[in-house]
Amino acid sequence: MTxxxxxxxxxxxxxxxxxxxxxxxxxxxxxxAAGALDVIDAFNNELxxxxxxxxxxxxxxxxxxxxxxxxxxxKPDSLRVVYHNVTPEIVPRLVEGYxxxxxxxxELALGTLEGDGGGTVYIPELPRFxxxxxxxxxxxxxxDPENISHYIANGGYSGLDRAFKMSPEKIISELKKSGLRxxxxxxxxxxxxxxxxxxxxxxxxxxxxxxxxGDPGAFMDRVVLESDPHQVIEGxxxxxxxxxxxxxxxxxxxxxxxxxxxxxxxxxQAEESGLLGDNILDNGFTFHIEIAAGAGAxxxxxxxxxIAAVEGRMSTPRPRPPYPPELGLxxxxxxxxxxxxxxYVPLVIERGGDxxxxxxTEGSKGTAVFTLAGKVANSGLAEVPMGxxxxxLIYDIGGGIAKDKQFKAVQIGGPSxxxxxxxxxxxxxxxxxxxxxxxxxxxxGMIVMDEDNCMVDAARFFLDFSTKESCGKCTMCRxxxxxxxxxxxxxxxxxxxIKDIDLILALAEDVKVGSLCGLGKTAPNPVLTxxxxxxxxxxxxxxxxxxxxxxxxxLTMYYIVPDKCDRACEHCILTCPTEAIKGEKGEVKIIDQExxxxxxxxxxxxxxEYNAVVKLSPVSLLPSANLSEGRAIK
Amino acid sequence: xxxxxxxxxEYVEGMITxxxxxxxxxxxxxxxxxxxxxxxxLLQEVQTRLGYLPKEALQEIAGFLEIPAVEVWGVxxxxxxxxxVPLGKYHTVVCxxxxxxxxxxRLILDALERELDIKVGETAEDGNFSLERVACIGCCMLAPxxxxxxxxxxKMTPFKVxxxxxxxxxxxxGELKERKSKSKT
Numbered sequence: 009m010t011x012x013x014x015x016x017x018x019x020x021x022x023x024x025x026x027x028x029x030x031x032x033x034x035x036x037x038x039x040x041a042a043g044a045l046d047v048i049d050a051f052n053n054e055l056x057x058x059x060x061x062x063x064x065x066x067x068x069x070x071x072x073x074x075x076x077x078x079x080x081x082x083k084p085d086s087l088r089v090v091y092h093n094v095t096p097e098i099v100p101r102l103v104e105g106y107x108x109x110x111x112x113x114x115e116l117a118l119g120t121l122e123g124d125g126g127g128t129v130y131i132p133e134l135p136r137f138x139x140x141x142x143x144x145x146x147x148x149x150x151x152d153p154e155n156i157s158h159y160i161a162n163g164g165y166s167g168l169d170r171a172f173k174m175s176p177e178k179i180i181s182e183l184k185k186s187g188l189r190x191x192x193x194x195x196x197x198x199x200x201x202x203x204x205x206x207x208x209x210x211x212x213x214x215x216x217x218x219x220x221x222g223d224p225g226a227f228m229d230r231v232v233l234e235s236d237p238h239q240v241i242e243g244x245x246x247x248x249x250x251x252x253x254x255x256x257x258x259x260x261x262x263x264x265x266x267x268x269x270x271x272x273x274x275x276x277q278a279e280e281s282g283l284l285g286d287n288i289l290d291n292g293f294t295f296h297i298e299i300a301a302g303a304g305a306x307x308x309x310x311x312x313x314x315i316a317a318v319e320g321r322m323s324t325p326r327p328r329p330p331y332p333p334e335l336g337l338x339x340x341x342x343x344x345x346x347x348x349x350x351x352y353v354p355l356v357i358e359r360g361g362d363x364x365x366x367x368x369t370e371g372s373k374g375t376a377v378f379t380l381a382g383k384v385a386n387s388g389l390a391e392v393p394m395g396x397x398x399x400x401l402i403y404d405i406g407g408g409i410a411k412d413k414q415f416k417a418v419q420i421g422g423p424s425x426x427x428x429x430x431x432x433x434x435x436x437x438x439x440x441x442x443x444x445x446x447x448x449x450x451x452x453g454m455i456v457m458d459e460d461n462c463m464v465d466a467a468r469f470f471l472d473f474s475t476k477e478s479c480g481k482c483t484m485c486r487x488x489x490x491x492x493x494x495x496x497x498x499x500x501x502x503x504x505x506i507k508d509i510d511l512i513l514a515l516a517e518d519v520k521v522g523s524l525c526g527l528g529k530t531a532p533n534p535v536l537t538x539x540x541x542x543x544x545x546x547x548x549x550x551x552x553x554x555x556x557x558x559x560x561x562x563l564t565m566y567y568i569v570p571d572k573c574d575r576a577c578e579h580c581i582l583t584c585p586t587e588a589i590k591g592e593k594g595e596v597k598i599i600d601q602e603x604x605x606x607x608x609x610x611x612x613x614x615x616x617e618y619n620a621v622v623k624l625s626p627v628s629l630l631p632s633a634n635l636s637e638g639r640a641i642k
Numbered sequence: 643x644x645x646x647x648x649x650x651x652e653y654v655e656g657m658i659t660x661x662x663x664x665x666x667x668x669x670x671x672x673x674x675x676x677x678x679x680x681x682x683x684l685l686q687e688v689q690t691r692l693g694y695l696p697k698e699a700l701q702e703i704a705g706f707l708e709i710p711a712v713e714v715w716g717v718x719x720x721x722x723x724x725x726x727v728p729l730g731k732y733h734t735v736v737c738x739x740x741x742x743x744x745x746x747x748r749l750i751l752d753a754l755e756r757e758l759d760i761k762v763g764e765t766a767e768d769g770n771f772s773l774e775r776v777a778c779i780g781c782c783m784l785a786p787x788x789x790x791x792x793x794x795x796x797k798m799t800p801f802k803v804x805x806x807x808x809x810x811x812x813x814x815x816g817e818l819k820e821r822k823s824k825s826k827t
Contacts, residue, residue: 037779037780037781038780038781038783038784040794041781041784041787041794041796042784042796073783074783076783221780222777223778224738224739224740224777224778225739225740225741225778225782226778226780227778227780227781227782230780262686262723263776263778263779263780264780300679300682300683301682301683301686302721303682303685303686303721303722303723303724304721304722304723305720305721305722306777317682318679319678319679320677320678320679320680320681320682320717321678321681321717322716322717322720323720323721379782381740381741381782381783381785382740382741382744382782382785383744387741387782387783388783419740422740453740455740455741455744455782457744461744466744469740469743470740473777477777479720583801585753585756585757585800585801585804586756605752605756605800606749607749607752607753607800608746608749608799608800609799609800609801612799612801613801
């Protein structure tokens with residue numbers, strides 16, 4: 009079949025679907041976690057009960073994760089309505105109202121996908137979409153990732169068709185014009201890798217997609233693979249054609265079972281359609297893709313370590329140069345790019361390098377995909393042109409800080425990145441500005457922290473992660489980070505000394521210099537940035553034994569204010585998991601500090617009209633009578 | 643640590659026998675070619691089928707791929723995914739990703755250790771519960787999350803942990819009673 013024939017067939021199928029009624033449910037991991045599969049069961053039951061036959065289409069993620077599970081009901085000649093936080097209980101109403109009848113149940117809706125000119129929320133006009141520009145997320149949440157026709161009917165594989173009409177050199181020159189830089193974090197110009205691999209003499213050559221998204225708090229690659237896997241596959245085939253490789257691997261972490269399943273389906277469908285495998289689209293070009301499932305190691309995100317993992321060895325990095333385009337998988341030329349980098353390729357080929365270069369800033373072209381999580385009101389994903397400010401991303405797209413708390417910091421780039429304070433929220437998001445501020449683009453995970461988060465604890469958390477994930481090859485990374493961690497732990501339990509701060513700064517420099525790969529070179533970043541922007545918090549821990557955010561357990565105590573405690577209420581006593589709270593009915597409740605596990609349940613359950621439980625730091629603020637009474641009770 | 647696996651074989655109820663395990667391993671090896679790149683997929687499939695990596699499996703894989711057993715052991719212990727003791731029937735995973743940590747993940751872990759009376763990385767003696775921490779399961783908007791027997795429980799608090807465990811504990815107890823009454827008759 010020619011591509012035109014494949015396209016027409018897919019388009020016919022898609023258009024037929026648009027002329028019928030159907031239900032769309034987001035069943036990416038985020039949707040499932042929020043209960044989407046129960047909602048599907050409820051729809052199936054209700055449709056059967058009412059004798060209705062309406063297809064349910066499972067799609068990926070619409071990036072509005074805070075509103076999951078999301079359901080869209082599509083009817084010909086009617087508004088497409090998106091319902092949010094759907095539970096099985098409201099399903100009968102939706103079926104009765106909008107599938108059997110004509111009541112769109114707008115009171116349950118997030119909004120509509122078409123404007124009705126009336127009072128309903130028109131989703132594309134939500135404030136966030138003023139900033140967003142969805143290139144690689146464009147189809148996510150709209151198409152069925154397990155149906156290749158949906159992808160093809162919406163522009164998919166036309167980049168590949170076009171690439172076949174171009175010479176490999178022309179493809180690489182379009183990439184050069186586009187200014188596309190690697191989306192895995194380091195920001196290396198993509199065309200340079202491709203050119204090096206193209207020029208390498210040795211054969212066979214390989215293409216590897218790095219889907220080892222190990223950064224805790226980042227899930228963009230998962231969403232792309234679960235929602236629109238074909239664009240990555242298409243990008244890899246184009247890469248194979250441009251570099252002269254015949255075999256590709258997708259290295260994906262085993263923690264993403266659904267993504268693996270959906271890629272497997274996508275690969276099979278691409279092969280059946282003649283878009284992957286032998287003699288693709290009768291162009292004489294042959295390219296195969298296999299999945300290599302990672303086994304859980306953060307270090308595998310580093311390219312030479314990843315290659316070792318695909319070869320079946322321990323995932324440890326080796327010195328570069330030589331770089332993988334010269335000496336990679338099984339010592340053969342290997343092109344290694346991130347999931348999102350491959351996803352941009354079909355667009356660049358189809359619309360041209362100049363088009364891509366017109367988006368973004370001087371040094372950083374195109375869009376950036378971020379996950380927004382932590383203390384932000386609307387968690388989820390966002391795709392914005394490079395140069396968008398952190399403020400726009402956090403406040404306009406993310407809806408600001410949850411529960412009206414005070415913004416404190418934003419961590420970008422995970423354990424390799426840095427924490428930026430409020431004074432820097434107006435800097436533009438691009439590779440260079442972030443690096444200048446001490447952070448990095450990283451893979452795009454963005455975690456927002458509020459007044460209740462302790463920056464020393466946050467730095468300790470990231471360092472603990474890096475220490476655990478260090479592969480052990482370089483001494484400074486293996487032991488230097490551990491020493492830094494010990495110092496930080498001392499600070500968080502009140503045993504820190506002021507000279508420790510200088511020691512940790514010196515160690516940080518040594519770890520950077522003494523490590524071979526990115527993991528060690530960037531592991532000190534969270535400590536360095538928190539020290540640079542939040543030194544006062546470190547000093548409070550050390551000098552006053554005080555945790556300003558009242559997080560560090562050794563420096564914090566719970567206390568029930570006697571004047572506020574309603575003596576008749578026993579909420580705290582009944583829920584305390586360690587039975588640390590004592591007090592007969594009609595008496596003031598007292599916390600036995602030795603038994604207290606500092607879980608905060610009492611603070612959570614104390615009725616708001618009393619609000620009697622408080623957290624105190626430093627511990628010396630605790631009235632001494634309370635301490636002795638608590639002990640006496642025991 | 644290897645010796646643990648055989649110890650566990652004895653006390654965990656419902657475990658497969660050594661003979662069954664050996665049959666499964668032979669069957670799995672039949673599907674693979676003798677290539678170094680198959681080491682990790684082999685370990686993954688054995689673990690998926692048996693729930694953990696018994697010592698015998700590591701040795702058989704080494705023999706099959708014609709590589710030293712120490713190399714197989716090195717790879718198996720390098721990656722976080724592999725374990726050498728069987729999981730509990732209700733395997734419980736605590737997410738310790740950034741978002742979960744900031745939302746009190748450590749308190750959730752404390753609560754689970756307290757409620758299940760096992761430490762992270764352990765399987766309870768009766769084989770019902772096991773507890774593991776993972777770096778991130780990518781459900782950051784639902785933080786803090788735990789996963790019990792593949793079901794995600796969102797927005798946990800120490801108090802909600804207790805509640806979430808109740809049905810599983812009841813199920814485990816119910817089965818114990820059933821088995822006891824069966825063995826009487």
